[in-house]
Amino acid sequence: MEVRTCKECKKMFNYLAGPPICPSCKDKLEEKFQEVKEYIRENTHDGITEVAQATHVSANQIRRWIREERLSFSEESGIGIDCESCGKMIKSGRLCQSCKDKLLGTVDNMLKGSESIVEKKHREAARMRFIDK
Ligand SMILES: [Zn+2]
Ligand SMILES: [Zn+2]
Incomplete structure (x- = not known):
């Protein structure tokens, strides 16, 4: 078993897999994810920055969720992230x-x-x- 320092709260925890975040921070992040998802569904015209401010989640974290294809903005919102290869706007994923x-x-x-x-x-x-x- 590997012991690591949580990236979020700096507590030591038994690391298993995935991002170096302790179980309680992971739960908190998951709650935040649901909150952000809900927010986007209700505020379809908000950009990533607005969503980040409203939900108190960093814009980077929101982009990460989009890259992981867990989150995506509605088609009509016109909001997305850049394709990692050509920079074209995409709705989710990496390319x-x-x-x-x-x-x-x-x-x-x-x-x-x-x-x-x-x-x-x-x-x-x-x-x-x-x-x-
Ligand atoms: Zn933590
Ligand atoms: Zn592309």
């Missing part, structure tokens, strides 16, 4: 759709060294047809 696609394309290209999944499926389908005859 916009086109960067996600690009990333997937890169992974696909890496796999192509042997055989792409699509090609493999085609080959298998062809073989099935052959067996059918």
